Amino acid sequence: MTMTTSNQPTTELSTPDRIAAHQSIVFDNVSKFYGEVLGVNRVTLTLPPGITGLVGPNGSGKTTLMNLMTGLLRPTDGTIRVLGESPSAGQHLFRHLGYCTQFDAFPAGMTGYQFIYSFLRVHGLAHTEADSLTWQALERVNLKDAAKRRVEGYSKGMRQRARLAQAISHQPKVLVLDEPLNGLDPMARAEVIALFQQLAAEGCHIIISSHILHEVDMISDQVVLLSSGYVVADGDVSGMRTEIHEHPIQVLMRCDKPSLVASRLFEHDFVVEASLHDDRRGLMIRTREADRFYGLLNSIIVDNDIDVETVTVADGDVNAVYKYLIGNEGEGR
Amino acid sequence: MSGLSVPETAQHPSLGQDPRAEPQTGSTDWGMMGRQLWGVLRIELRYSLFSRRFLAVAFLALAPVGLLILWALTPVAKEIAGGGSTQAMSMAAWIYAGYLSTSVFLSALILFMSLFRGDILQRSLHYYFLSPVRRQILVLGKFLAAWIAGAVTFATSTALIYLLCFLPLGLSGLSRHLFQGPGLGHLMIYAGISVLAIGGYGCIFLLAGLFLRNPVVAGVLIFGWESINFFLPALLKKLSVIFYLQSFYPVPPPQELFAIVAEPISPWLTVPGLLLFMVALLALASWRAQRMEINYGED
Ligand SMILES: Nc1ncnc2c1ncn2[C@@H]1O[C@H](COP(=O)(O)OP(=O)(O)OP(=O)(O)O)[C@@H](O)[C@H]1O
Ligand SMILES: [Mg+2]
Numbered sequence: 001m002t003m004t005t006s007n008q009p010t011t012e013l014s015t016p017d018r019i020a021a022h023q024s025i026v027f028d029n030v031s032k033f034y035g036e037v038l039g040v041n042r043v044t045l046t047l048p049p050g051i052t053g054l055v056g057p058n059g060s061g062k063t064t065l066m067n068l069m070t071g072l073l074r075p076t077d078g079t080i081r082v083l084g085e086s087p088s089a090g091q092h093l094f095r096h097l098g099y100c101t102q103f104d105a106f107p108a109g110m111t112g113y114q115f116i117y118s119f120l121r122v123h124g125l126a127h128t129e130a131d132s133l134t135w136q137a138l139e140r141v142n143l144k145d146a147a148k149r150r151v152e153g154y155s156k157g158m159r160q161r162a163r164l165a166q167a168i169s170h171q172p173k174v175l176v177l178d179e180p181l182n183g184l185d186p187m188a189r190a191e192v193i194a195l196f197q198q199l200a201a202e203g204c205h206i207i208i209s210s211h212i213l214h215e216v217d218m219i220s221d222q223v224v225l226l227s228s229g230y231v232v233a234d235g236d237v238s239g240m241r242t243e244i245h246e247h248p249i250q251v252l253m254r255c256d257k258p259s260l261v262a263s264r265l266f267e268h269d270f271v272v273e274a275s276l277h278d279d280r281r282g283l284m285i286r287t288r289e290a291d292r293f294y295g296l297l298n299s300i301i302v303d304n305d306i307d308v309e310t311v312t313v314a315d316g317d318v319n320a321v322y323k324y325l326i327g328n329e330g331e332g333r
Numbered sequence: 334m335s336g337l338s339v340p341e342t343a344q345h346p347s348l349g350q351d352p353r354a355e356p357q358t359g360s361t362d363w364g365m366m367g368r369q370l371w372g373v374l375r376i377e378l379r380y381s382l383f384s385r386r387f388l389a390v391a392f393l394a395l396a397p398v399g400l401l402i403l404w405a406l407t408p409v410a411k412e413i414a415g416g417g418s419t420q421a422m423s424m425a426a427w428i429y430a431g432y433l434s435t436s437v438f439l440s441a442l443i444l445f446m447s448l449f450r451g452d453i454l455q456r457s458l459h460y461y462f463l464s465p466v467r468r469q470i471l472v473l474g475k476f477l478a479a480w481i482a483g484a485v486t487f488a489t490s491t492a493l494i495y496l497l498c499f500l501p502l503g504l505s506g507l508s509r510h511l512f513q514g515p516g517l518g519h520l521m522i523y524a525g526i527s528v529l530a531i532g533g534y535g536c537i538f539l540l541a542g543l544f545l546r547n548p549v550v551a552g553v554l555i556f557g558w559e560s561i562n563f564f565l566p567a568l569l570k571k572l573s574v575i576f577y578l579q580s581f582y583p584v585p586p587p588q589e590l591f592a593i594v595a596e597p598i599s600p601w602l603t604v605p606g607l608l609l610f611m612v613a614l615l616a617l618a619s620w621r622a623q624r625m626e627i628n629y630g631e632d
Contacts, residue, residue: 034628067627073626091465123466124365
């Protein structure tokens with residue numbers, strides 16, 4: 001099992017790693033703020049090929065992370081590389097990238113077919129090719145029968161599948177899917193999951209988000225856990241699953257005013273322990289409630305203008321976080 | 334920069350590199366960009382022509398036509414007919430100036446201001462942003478679609494209006510004015526001015542739509558700017574659309590006589606000038622679109 005060591009720059013890579021970087025999605029110390037509001041903070045991650053689950057409760061930063069890797073948002077700080085390219089640098093990457101967003105919205109007045117076909121034409125494809133790719137995509141999501149009907153008349157599940165078809169229509173190498181199972185009935189869910197597995201087997205990178213862990217952990221090769229804008233753990237799922245037992249999460253933090261942070265944290269009873277490092281540049285915190293803790297930490301950082309170097313979850317605590325997230329999957333919303 | 338070494342193909346995003354993106358024939362980029370532009374145009378033409386927006390535009394274009402038909406039946410019209418085609422010509426100029434600054438202006442606002450805002454409001458802009466298409470092409474495609482829709486509409490309605498101004502002269506008087514007098518030439522010039530006006534104002538509103546949320550604010554600001562144009566120093570005058578358009582008027586409209594006399598310029602300079610002005614605004618719009626993030630939640 002691997003742990004996120006939040007702050008190791010990926011800038012000096014050995015040759016095999018460089019090659020790997022061209023097949024991976026790499027976040028290097030990426031932060032995104034919406035004005036004052038934290039989206040994600042200091043994310044350092046490498047997503048290798050295969051299926052990656054991005055899991056966290058509402059507002060944990062899943063969509064933010066996905067919008068960042070697809071160039072819809074620009075990071076406030078840090079760098080992102082998708083297959084070695086910066087998502088905001090040029091339009092070339094989008095030949096290989098498909099993104100099914102969380103927005104249940106369509107261009108007005110189009111049929112399912114027109115929706116997919118039209119954007120393939122924007123890709124610059126000629127009619128015959130766009131037409132055949134459109135039918136292939138509709139076929140894969142089982143929407144051929146409704147192809148000539150207006151999207152406005154679709155059910156929620158059909159709209160979800162139409163957007164999925166659009167995202168895969170140009171046969172991307174990287175497929176980013178924001179809560180793709182939302183609104184699907186069990187049948188459709190099983191079909192769509194089978195589709196993801198098939199695409200992954202064809203060599204596609206797939207990143208799937210969900211706020212329900214068990215929904216994605218069965219199909220994911222690795223899972224990234226997010227909480228309040230922080231990556232709290234990432235690693236391969238089988239390792240994570242084996243030992244689940246409850247104990248407080250231990251967080252290590254390095255910043256410029258650790259004693260101030262410690263005193264603020266201590267005002268709350270869900271913080272069990274906060275001890276300063278000898279060098280006065282860091283502190284160790286133990287807490288029972290990851291979510292409230294991270295929320296609190298964010299506001300302390302913003303309110304006191306604290307310069308944070310790293311925030312890491314100490315090894316061995318992944319399972320506690322995992323447990324926390326499973327335990328809250330129902331109420332998490 | 335990070336120390337990642339990026340292969341040539343990735344560093345130089347070129348449209349011709351996808352295996353599906355056309356056989357490599359040296360400079361395939363233009364062909365690809367042309368097809369992409371058509372891809373954008375297809376979608377946007379549908380928006381511009383088959384939407385509620387366009388109903389408003391059609392109303393603005395045709396309402397004056399209806400009014401003129403009613404007017405042609407009144408005794409005032411007969412009086413003008415008594416004055417002959419010269420009087421009708423200056424009346425046409427006067428009506429056209431009003432039409433330009435209201436109908437054409439407002440229609441440009443409606444057609445162009447929502448080119449990006451409309452997509453943001455209906456939360457569909459990301460489909461474009463996730464396509465491998467340059468933002469310049471996106472801006473150009475959207476602009477051209479709205480321009481085509483507006484140009485066709487207003488060239489037609491301008492011609493109708495012009496013809497109606499001469500209707501009181503009777504059909505024979507009208508055809509004499511058109512084919513023996515300067516009528517046909519003037520009609521084409523007015524239609525041309527409408528086409529240029531839609532494009533010129535369109536660029537401004539496209540740009541405004543990328544910066545401002547509220548179309549009313551943008552409309553008032555730009556209307557104000559265009560209206561005070563007569564009083565501006567020469568350099569600032571050149572930063573408005575009406576400045577260029579006025580130089581084309583075949584007959585000066587009565588209330589704007591002095592402005593024309595003050596600054597006579599040749600159409601040979603104004604057409605390139607106006608086009609340059611439009612290109613500059615579109616470039617600015619592309620630059621802005623390039624920096625745009627998808628943040629629907631903010632609205
Ligand atoms: N446009 C925005 N403006 C301001 N804050 C935002 C914006 N978008 C997201 N945020 C904030 O960023 C944080 C992360 O949001 P994000 O949408 O990435 O979470 P999420 O994990 O996708 O949640 P959900 O499960 O609800 O989709 C939240 O605190 C949210 O309030
Ligand atoms: Mg989300």
